Amino acid sequence: MIGRTVETSPQLFARVGGALYLILIVLGSYLQIVMNKVVVSGDAEATAANLTALESMWRWGIASECIALVCVTGLAMIYFVLLRPVSRELNLLATFLRLVGIAIEAIATLSLVTALFPLGNTAYLKAFTPEQLHTMAYLAIRSQGNDYALALLFFGFTFLFHGYLISKSGYLPKVLGMLIQVAGVGYLTNTLALYLAPNFQARVFPAILVPAFVAEASLCLWLLFKGVNVEKWRAAAS
Numbered sequence: 001m002i003g004r005t006v007e008t009s010p011q012l013f014a015r016v017g018g019a020l021y022l023i024l025i026v027l028g029s030y031l032q033i034v035m036n037k038v039v040v041s042g043d044a045e046a047t048a049a050n051l052t053a054l055e056s057m058w059r060w061g062i063a064s065e066c067i068a069l070v071c072v073t074g075l076a077m078i079y080f081v082l083l084r085p086v087s088r089e090l091n092l093l094a095t096f097l098r099l100v101g102i103a104i105e106a107i108a109t110l111s112l113v114t115a116l117f118p119l120g121n122t123a124y125l126k127a128f129t130p131e132q133l134h135t136m137a138y139l140a141i142r143s144q145g146n147d148y149a150l151a152l153l154f155f156g157f158t159f160l161f162h163g164y165l166i167s168k169s170g171y172l173p174k175v176l177g178m179l180i181q182v183a184g185v186g187y188l189t190n191t192l193a194l195y196l197a198p199n200f201q202a203r204v205f206p207a208i209l210v211p212a213f214v215a216e217a218s219l220c221l222w223l224l225f226k227g228v229n230v231e232k233w234r235a236a237a238s
Contacts, residue, residue: 018224034061085236101154108147159184
């Protein structure tokens with residue numbers, strides 16, 4: 001049934017993919033806003049105070065990330081069916097890498113929940129000093145950042161392969177594939193720099209974020225408003 005639906009209307013899958021991508025961008029932006037409001041780099045006390053004051057916003061950020069995980073899983077399937085005519089094997093590899101990245105991102109999200117535990121009112125927390133509790137909450141947040149960076153490593157390779165498939169497809173603009181590959185290189189650079197040279201990563205991260213956003217936003221809007229060239233897609237699929 002799904003195979004026949006794709007063959008008759010690949011455009012529908014492209015539009016749904018664009019919509020999912022847009023939702024991901026919005027939800028990701030909201031979580032980043034929350035993180036910026038709460039986390040004070042290097043200051044566990046201030047971060048804990050912000051987390052306590054903005055707990056509701058923090059929980060909404062966690063919820064948005066959970067929804068994003070569902071959306072990105074659906075997007076992985078759409079990528080698979082739309083790019084399969086170019087190279088089934090390479091597309092399958094890219095899909096596996098994306099799914100591993102999604103699983104790691106899900107684990108990273110749990111650290112955002114863990115950060116709330118030390119700031120609760122349960123009796124067993126009295127065994128720790130306030131400073132220790134604040135530090136535990138801060139470390140959980142730091143853990144999320146490092147775990148998410150590992151997810152970006154897998155997404156980076158996914159982007160390299162998907163960008164190549166988009167460039168070779170003929171039914172999507174070649175420039176979109178090139179932009180996605182640039183984003184993939186940026187994600188790989190970010191992760192490796194974070195683990196090997198954290199101070200350097202802090203300096204280059206803004207330069208990495210801009211081209212990655214441009215690439216993903218461009219692909220999102222193209223899928224949403226233009227989709228694929230249906231005739232060329234069907235010719236490749238046949």
